[in-house]
Amino acid sequence: MTKRYLITVAILGMWAMLMIIFELQVLLGRITPENLIIFNLAVAVQLFQTAALLAMTFMNRYVSRSNLRASYYFFVVGTVLFSGSLYLIATEEITKLIIGIMGKVSLLGAVVLLVGWFIVLFTGATYKHKKRAIHNQ
Numbered sequence: 001m002t003k004r005y006l007i008t009v010a011i012l013g014m015w016a017m018l019m020i021i022f023e024l025q026v027l028l029g030r031i032t033p034e035n036l037i038i039f040n041l042a043v044a045v046q047l048f049q050t051a052a053l054l055a056m057t058f059m060n061r062y063v064s065r066s067n068l069r070a071s072y073y074f075f076v077v078g079t080v081l082f083s084g085s086l087y088l089i090a091t092e093e094i095t096k097l098i099i100g101i102m103g104k105v106s107l108l109g110a111v112v113l114l115v116g117w118f119i120v121l122f123t124g125a126t127y128k129h130k131k132r133a134i135h136n137q
Contacts, residue, residue, distance in 0.1 A: 074116030082109025
């Protein structure tokens, strides 16, 4: 579980960094300021969700693994749908792709992310701390 989470965090983090490099090297001056805002929102959400996934990686000893797994999948799918669709929307001027449905995909991604956060809320609300026995050696 931890290995898969760390690999996912690395992939999402590298993808975000590649998007930042792409923005600096390709997009600046070639897309409208509005689309640049959309692109930066996609990067910000992706980085935030990546940080949340990294934190979750180290929580698997303390909280319900089924809840953790569910929020993990919602976060990954939601991030790909939300940020991915916003990247496509923002670069439509350059790619010349007509992407009319992407607005609905980004909304779906936002809802999926929201469900993931609801699972985190539920996990926190139902969490019961288990004290560890201290053994004198």
